[in-house]
Amino acid sequence: MSDKPDQTQARRGFLKKAVAGGSVIPFAPTWALGATATVGIAAVASEAGASTAVPMVGYVSLSQDEAAFVETLVTVMCPADEFTPNGVDCGLATYIDRQLAGDFGRGAKRYARGPWIQGRPQQGYQLPLTPEQYFKAGLAAANEACVAKHGKPFDQVTPAQASAFLDDLGASKVAGATPPLGPWFNELVYPLFAQACFADPIYGGNVGKVFWKMVGYPGLPATHTVDMVQFRGKPYPGSKDPKSIADFS
């Protein structure tokens, strides 16, 4: 991928971060030229975010090309709209990067002895890769499949193409890749996306508790003996102002 001529796009990840941080506006035209649905994030963020919180800048595990893929992925899956800022500004890419770089990515608590034999899907994951290695192997295979289909890597296709490509991944319609991309997307990527949205913001995603506010989860500390009766069947006021681990630390 690094041999392709159109390499201004591959660095969009870092540039978007800089913009999200609010400091490097001159680069805006560059990323705004990108094909994914990122235009207007700053404006939406200020409305929906209702918070000055911003994601952490920089990646630990992901390369520049991998970051471009992941940022596109989370922007397609979480576009800026009336509910939240775009996925990058919600910290979703940061969350995924930090998980891959940490215990989860290294396969903590996972059984990793051979022999390695593929079974039925219901017997679960059976590849000799850590989750980080698996994520990256699948990402590379998905990018290859995207190039084969659209002539461009995933971070450079149109928003409609990107969205349809993810639909195909989820429906196991992108066949023939190693590793197989259906289970890769459904059992590794999708859970990471959901966690990135709804885990405590201390892990880098759900910036500003934006997803908790969206659904009305009040967070911590949840001592509800009285609330349980008082607000049974009624809106619970704490839902509007959720508290996270950092608020009690």
Place this chain on the structure above:
Amino acid sequence: MIKKLPGKTVVMVGGGLTAGLAARQLTGKNIDVLVLERGTDHSKGAEARLPTQRDELRWDTHQGLVQDWSVQTYTLRYSGNEMALPVRWMEAFLPGEGLGGAANHWNGHTWRWSEYDPEIRSRNESRYGKAAIPKDMPLQDWGTTYKEMRPYHELFEKLFGIAGKAGNINGKIVPGGDPFEAPRDGEYAQKPLELTLAGMTFKAAAEQLGYKPFPTPAANSSSAYTNPDGMKLGACQYCGHCERFICEAQAKASPEVLLYPLLKTRKNFEARLNCHVLGLTYDRAGKKVTGVHYVDRLTGQEYEQPADVVMLGAFTMTNTKLLLTSKIGTPYDPVSQTGVVGKNFCYQLGGGINLFMKDKWFNPYLATGSTQVYMDEFNNDNFDHAGLGFLGGAGINASMFSGRPIAQRRLPPGTPRWGTAWKKANADWYQHSMNIGMQGSCYPHRENYIDLDPTYSDAYGQPLIRMNFDWRENELKLSKYVAAKQTEIAKAFNADIVSPASTMQAPFDIRYYQSTHITGGTIMGKDPGTSVVSPHLQHWDAQNLFVVGASVFAHNSGYNPTGPLAALALRVGDDMAAYIERPRIL
């Protein structure tokens, strides 16, 4: 070089609920007890303190309190001609690790099973005839009765401050409780938990159809409580962090709140942590065990710990594993139908319907692990099975246990998996949806059993336990039958959206949480030819070895296993004391 240690009277393998209860009985009679636990003490860690306790990702998603699968997991195959593969990350069930075991992260449902459950074969034979029990279903009586276990149920419920509403006091049916309940001496130790709106809505719909729903008996303390030992529970905070969490408010009755702090004050008790038991030393000719062999996980040093009496009180699979690796008793062979160790391995049925009601504020986060309304009309043998083609049944329930947002969001069928429409559905329904669930019996099948895997080993070089398991026709039919009943009840809700009922599908899928209620492998019974331990839980081939836990259940019921498991643990404590006083076959 193995170091031999000074002997102990009783050595228990596994520092969970059963060991805590049995040790309470023994140490109270001045008998010294040593508990060997592979994990640590969780009671003062981040898992038991705010704000870190309320971390769904760490304790739930990443299974912070659960067995370390890199050290020890299980393999799975669906039939005898397949090679089993290791479960590399288990979601289906969650054994605990550390003092308190799985009873640290349990939800708290505490049942007495149906009065006829310990006599399940006799019950079905007398009602439907001998031919009604399929040849491949080795349903068998436990060799004990509810009547014998009843005093220990009474004791356990007082020790753990169980909150509920009696349905059957000494044979008299009491309104508001479970009319199918086994007879009890009196009301529960505490008043029931508050019902959630989900529970109330279900209750109204079920009553409209003529059923008698009632609150699930709960170990989540409905008020501040002091038990007969003087140990205290705080009042439940309805924080929605029970299942998969340690209760930082000490309001969920658990061994680390009510048993081990008490035991630690007794001079004749010792809990040795970070000790992974590798096997038992067995004198086959003398039909006795002589002690336990373990490795200290902090130093790597291996020890032989002599004991007069050994009790296995580990998780279901480990009890079987230690018998097999120590070559005590005859392994079960499904082809020749001989042997017993590993036999009657059972699981439990689930399935449910999601209901979406835009005008109802269900507030899923204002809940406990046991805020559940249950009905027993279609559970176990509470209804006539003539002509149905299956045995057993399921409780139908409305449970609202938590609003943990990573895992506990219900979305209407057909919702896109991401994007603005996905967000909108989450925003619309997170607080406005509930579930009707089921928990169903699982009767034994001759090809459902556990043994030692011939290929895969654990971190200590020992073979993994192999699960030979799948859902069989009996359970698949039962699941469909109860799902149809759930669907009828769901209609009475007048909900805006009702999802189709999910039913059990083969093959068994380890990728989704189903239930940690796994039973069998070291089953109890009166006949040494068909059971591993006697009705007193004494091993037929080693009279100073006792085994306790859900591993001794010869089938699984439509209830959580903790009640009978705890009753048997208290009773085996007394039985071991009787044995120590005068060693013999009890």
